[in-house]
Amino acid sequence: MTISEPITFLWFDGQAEEAATLYTSLVPNSALGDRLHAPADTPGPKAGSLITVDFTLNGRPFIAMNGGPAEGHAEFNDSVSIMLTCDTQEEIDRLWDGLIEGGGEPVACGWLKDRFGLRWQITPKRLLELNSSSDKDVAKRSFEAMMTMVKIEIAALERAARGE
Known part of the structure; x- marks a missing residue:
């Protein structure tokens, strides 16, 4: 079995791209990556809405997700x-x-x-x-x-x- 490199996954309420953009603008050797848009409606984002943004901070991978309100999930x-x-x-x-x-x-x-x-x-x-x-x-x-x-x-x- 092969396990990929661990990736930190961060839950936001609609601000995933804004947060990733801020973080990558401040930390050297950082970049925004792929974006995933919902192919269908979800309980949070609707079809076509941005769900995740991949980004790196000084080469370390992260994913920011627009998961919706933290209600029922840890903030x-x-x-x-x-x-x-x-x-x-x-x-x-x-x-x-x-x-x-x-x-x-x-x-x-x-x-x-x-x-x-x-x-x-x-x-x-x-x-x-x-x-x-x-x-x-x-x-x-x-x-x-x-x-x-x-x-x-x-x-x-x-x-x-x-x-x-």
Whole structure:
């Protein structure tokens, strides 16, 4: 038996293409792919309506589906998120601002909720390095600093790691 590469499947209420377009515009090495239109009426989309949009984020496959209202189905929540790691504060700020725009909400510790309700973690690579430092004091200070932040600020992490 052959199993294909896992694909993350995201349920939207009519905004699948809008969401996929936003996400691919923000993440490098990303693209919109095939679109599937309903060949017949469904309980949600009617014949001819867009059902799914394939897309990739930095080469990783996703499918966004116009499944209709989340009633009877789980809405996006904090138990699932997409984590993007960034090298620079500029990358963090660009992604953060792009995903918050239009009704998203900052949460805490680098997490946000976009306007579609999907959760994201915008994480500096430096945070991961500092939090896993062999110097336990550096790891503790950087972790404690992160816990006070909403959007992660690399310069503030570096200061905390140094004990400043």
